[in-house]
Structure formats: C-alpha cells, structure tokens
Amino acid sequence: MTPSSDQLELFLERLNALDRVLSKFKGSEVRQVETVAEIKAVSREWLRFSEALRAVDALPHENLTFIDSQLKDLFQSTNARTRATAYQKKLAPVISSFTERVVIPVIRFEGSPSQVAARQLLSEFAGKVSADEETYLEEAARCLAARCNRAAIILLWAAGMSRLHQAIEKLGFNAYNTALDQATQKKGSPFNRISKMPVGSLPELQRCRDFDLIVVGMELWKYDLQVFEELERLLGIRNSAAHPGMLKPSALDVQQYASKVSGYVFQVVAI
Amino acid sequence: MFPRTILPRFKNTAKRLGVTPENLESLFDFSIDPFTLHALNLPGKKKADKTRNAALLAASRSYLGTGSWAADWKEVKSLCVDHNCYDAPNHTVNLKKGASKLFKSVEPGKAIELSSGGVKEAEKLLKSLSEDSAA
Numbered sequence: 001m002t003p004s005s006d007q008l009e010l011f012l013e014r015l016n017a018l019d020r021v022l023s024k025f026k027g028s029e030v031r032q033v034e035t036v037a038e039i040k041a042v043s044r045e046w047l048r049f050s051e052a053l054r055a056v057d058a059l060p061h062e063n064l065t066f067i068d069s070q071l072k073d074l075f076q077s078t079n080a081r082t083r084a085t086a087y088q089k090k091l092a093p094v095i096s097s098f099t100e101r102v103v104i105p106v107i108r109f110e111g112s113p114s115q116v117a118a119r120q121l122l123s124e125f126a127g128k129v130s131a132d133e134e135t136y137l138e139e140a141a142r143c144l145a146a147r148c149n150r151a152a153i154i155l156l157w158a159a160g161m162s163r164l165h166q167a168i169e170k171l172g173f174n175a176y177n178t179a180l181d182q183a184t185q186k187k188g189s190p191f192n193r194i195s196k197m198p199v200g201s202l203p204e205l206q207r208c209r210d211f212d213l214i215v216v217g218m219e220l221w222k223y224d225l226q227v228f229e230e231l232e233r234l235l236g237i238r239n240s241a242a243h244p245g246m247l248k249p250s251a252l253d254v255q256q257y258a259s260k261v262s263g264y265v266f267q268v269v270a271i
Numbered sequence: 272m273f274p275r276t277i278l279p280r281f282k283n284t285a286k287r288l289g290v291t292p293e294n295l296e297s298l299f300d301f302s303i304d305p306f307t308l309h310a311l312n313l314p315g316k317k318k319a320d321k322t323r324n325a326a327l328l329a330a331s332r333s334y335l336g337t338g339s340w341a342a343d344w345k346e347v348k349s350l351c352v353d354h355n356c357y358d359a360p361n362h363t364v365n366l367k368k369g370a371s372k373l374f375k376s377v378e379p380g381k382a383i384e385l386s387s388g389g390v391k392e393a394e395k396l397l398k399s400l401s402e403d404s405a406a
Contacts, residue, residue, distance in 0.1 A: 005348065006380070009359055104352055111349020113305040113332075119343060120333070123382065147304065251305035252276050252336055259337075 002056050003049045005107045011049065012098050014042055019091050025084035036078050039087065043075035059105035066101060070094045117251045118145035121152075121258045125159075128266045130166065133159045140258070149249040150241040156258050157210075157238035160265040164213050165205055167269045171220060173199050179219035180212075190215050190228065210235055223268050230264050273301050277335055284335065285401075288394055294401040299332070308332060311400055313354040319365035321356035322347070323373060326366060327393040330385050340385040340393065347383065 003011075018038055022030065030036060050064045074090045109115065118141040125137055136159035143152035168176045177198045184196050194212050199205045214231045217223060237257060240247045249257070273281075273296070285292040299306050308328065315321035329342035329350055347366075351357035358365060366377045373389035385393060 005345070107345070107349050107352050107357070110345040111343070111347075111352075113303065113307045113346075116333075116343045116346045117305045119345070120337060250274050250276070252274050255337055256276060 002052045002058070003106075005103055005110055008049070008098075008103050008106055011042070011045065012095070012103065015091060015095050015098065018042060019088060019095060022084040022088050022091070027083055027085045029081050030084050030087060039074060039078055043071045046071045053102075053106070056109075058109040059102065063101040063105065067094055067098065114145050114147060114251065117255060118142065121255060124255075124258050124262045125266060128262065129159070129163075130271065132166070133162050133266075136162060140254075144251060144254050147251070149251060149254050150247070152254045153238055153241040153249060153257055156254070156261050157234065160234070160261045161210055161213070163265050163269055163271065164217065165202070166271050168205060168213075168220070169202060170271055173201070173205070175220065176205070176216065179216045182219050183216050190232070217269070221269050223264075227264055227268060230260065234260055234264070274304075274306065280338065281335055284394075284397070288398040288401065290398055290401040291405070294405045295397065297404045298397070298400055299335075305336060306332075308350070312403070313350075313356070314396070314399070315356070318356040318358050319361075319368055321354055322351050322358070322362065322365040323369045324396060325350040325354060325356065326383050327373065327385070327389065327396050330383065330389070331393045331397050334393075340390050341382040342385070343382055344380050 018035075021035055021038070025035075030039075046067065050068050053059060053064055054061060070090055070093055074087060077087060077090065121141050121144055122137060125133075129137060136155050140152045140155035140159065143149070143155060180194070180196065180198060183191050184194055185191075190211075194215050195209060197204075197208060197212070199208060211232070214228060214235065217231075218225070218228055234257065237247075237249075241249065281295065282292050285295040288295070298309055298311060300309050313321050313324050313328070315324050326342045326347045329346045330340050332346075333342060334340045348357060348362065351362065363377065363379050366374070366383065370377045373386060373392055375384040375386050375389075377383055
C-alpha cells in the first residue's frame with residue numbers, strides 16, 4: 001500500500017528520534033540491542049515504502065534511489081561493530097533531504113486534482129457499499145486517478161450491477177422470477193423489450209442482460225419509470241464507454257456518473 | 272477546454288461575485304483534466320492566514336467542479352506547500368484557528384466543509400483574486 005505523506009512525515013520523525021538516541025552514545029560502538037533493532041526496522045520499513053512509491057510513480061525514482069542506498073548502507077552496518085558516529089553519518093544526508101526529496105513530492109502527488117477527484121469519487125459512496133462493491137469502486141477511483149475515464153465508468157456500473165445481483169440473491173430467485181413475470185405482462189416500452197429468462201442460480205443471473213435487471217427492478221424495488229430511465233441512460237453511457245467511438249468523458253463526467261450511480265442504485269436498492 | 276458540465280455554475284458564480292466569467296476563468300487552468308488552479312498570490316500575512324485561504328480556495332475549486340463547498344485535506348496541504356505556508360507540526364492548528372467562523376469542522380485527513388461564513392469568505396477571496404488577475 002502506498003504510504004501517505006502523513007506516514008512519511010512520521011517516518012522522518014522516527015529517523016530524527018533515532019539520530020537523537022545515537023548522539024547519546026557519544027561516538028562509541030552501538031551494542032544496545034533496542035537501538036540496533038530500531039536501525040534495522042527503519043531500514044526495512046523504508047524499503048517497503050520505497051517499493052510502493054515506485055509502483056505509483058509519485059516522485060522521481062532517483063530521489064528514492066538516493067534514500068534506498070543510504071538506508072541499505074545503514075542496514076548493512078548493523079552486521080559489523082559500528083560506532084554511533086558512523087551510523088549518524090549515514091543517517092544525516094537522509095534526514096536533511098527527506099522532506100525535499102520524498103515528503104514534498106508525495107504531498108504534491110496526493111494533492112493533484114486527479115487524486116482529489118478519485119478521493120471525491122470514493123467519498124460519494126462512503127457508508128453505502130459492501131466489501132464486494134468497494135473493490136469495484138476502488139478500482140474505478142484508481143482508473144480516474146490514472147485518467148482512464150472510460151474504464152472508471154465501466155467499473156462504476158459494475159459496482160451498481162453488483163448491488164443489484166446481491167439484492168436479488170437476498171430476495172431469492174423466486175421473487176425475481178415472479179417480478180419478471182409481472183414485468184413481461186405489462187405492455188409497451190420498456191416492458192416489451194425484456195428477454196424472458198427465468199433464473200435459478202447466480203451464474204444464470206450473471207448471464208441476464210443488465211437492461212432486463214433494471215426493468216424488473218421496477219417491480220422488485222418499486223422505483224418508478226423516471227428512475228428506470230435514468231438507469232437506462234447510465235447503462236447507455238457505460239456501453240458507449242465500453243465500445244469504440246468518439247466519447248471522451250472528462251474527470252467531471254466520471255464524478256457526475258458516480259454521483260448518479262450512488263443516488264439511483266445504492267440509495268434505491270438496499271441489501 | 273472548458274468543461275461544459277460546469278458552465279452554468281461557473282457563470283452564475285461570476286455573476287454573483289460581480290466579476291466577468293473571463294476573469295474568474297483566468298484563475299483556473301482548464302487545459303488539464305480535472306481543471307486546476309493557476310499560479311496566483313495567496314493573500315495572508317502569516318502562515319496560518321495563508322493556510323486558511325488555501326482551504327477556501329480548494330473548497331472553491333471543488334464547488335465549481337462538483338457543487339460541494341468542501342476542501343480536500345490533501346489538496347489543501349499541497350496548496351500550502353506550493354505557497355510556502357505548510358507548517359507540518361502546526362498545519363491542523365492553523366486551520367482550527369478559523370474553524371468556528373469558516374469551517375463546519377476540521378479533522379485531520381477529512382474533507383473540510385465550509386460553513387455559511389466560510390462560503391462568504393471564499394467568494395470574497397475568489398472575487399479579489401479575479402479582480403487582481405484583471406488588473
């Protein structure tokens with residue numbers, strides 16, 4: 001998991017604390033087990049942070065490489081009888097440049113508009129979603145942060161459909177089949193466009209068209225034609241995003257899409 | 272390119288502030304998606320004043336984009352770094368100084384929602400920055 005700027009600021013405080021402890025040794029060899037353990041722990045923790053930061057391209061890799069090499073040296077020194085001053089010499093360039101090389105670039109990365117948009121997308125669904133749905137939404141947020149806006153729309157719709165599937169499973173397939181019968185008996189659009197496909201298991205439900213589910217949803221969750229029409233528009237946008245064409249959704253379009261999925265699916269269909 | 276989705280809110284805000292849409296537009300960079308703030312001089316004598324103004328500005332950008340007067344915590348931090356007013360140990364304290372007048376609540380890591388007083392201050396700030404950009 002990518003470390004936040006807050007975690008990195010705490011890490012810097014930890015390095016400063018370690019430096020203060022080392023200065024108390026007044027240049028003698030560091031034999032105290034706790035101090036050696038702390039040196040090893042900070043080095044290991046940094047390597048974990050460094051790997052995660054490399055994965056997200058939050059800052060120039062040379063900034064990370066510099067800190068990596070200093071802290072690797074520090075770690076290796078624990079295998080020898082090292083004096084406190086030698087440790088401090090290795091620690092000093094890290095402490096003096098950590099804010100500029102690591103903390104500030106990460107603060108800028110976190111505060112960039114695309115990262116802000118991704119967090120706003122997730123906050124739209126806060127407290128409304130299950131763990132399964134959350135995985136789709138987190139992936140959608142990552143797509144938005146990476147400016148893959150079409151992919152974000154597809155995943156937002158997938159989160160919405162996941163909600164409908166879970167809600168149908170909870171109601172039972174018989175309830176769905178009954179609602180399907182009731183919907184097919186109605187005349188006119190959209191009811192005359194449903195494919196009558198009863199379901200008895202999750203795989204069968206997964207094979208149903210999304211369109212059929214949102215029509216039958218009017219019977220199951222008692223939402224009206226206006227909500228259905230809004231859902232149909234959202235499905236249309238999802239389909240456009242998934243097929244070649246000239247659609248170029250902006251980040252704001254994705255955020256609006258998220259807000260509608262939240263309002264018309266997650267607030268209407270409870271599980 | 273100016274996003275069509277925010278055009279009505281943008282024009283209404285400019286009208287309410289008594290500035291031209293062009294002047295308001297000049298505060299933001301629409302060549303980037305999502306749009307961001309242009310380089311500007313954040314007013315404030317002390318770091319704490321600038322920090323609170325950064326929060327008002329971030330909330331204004333959020334309002335123009337999504338309709339919500341709430342500043343993203345990390346965006347505020349980033350703006351403070353850019354305007355040289357980020358004071359790591361006192362960042363939250365600096366924001367809390369104006370909490371009752373400007374913000375509904377200030378909790379580290381969470382979005383900072385503006386109170387009605389905060390919205391008024393944010394609009395004043397937008398107006399003065401728009402007028403400065405026109406001068």
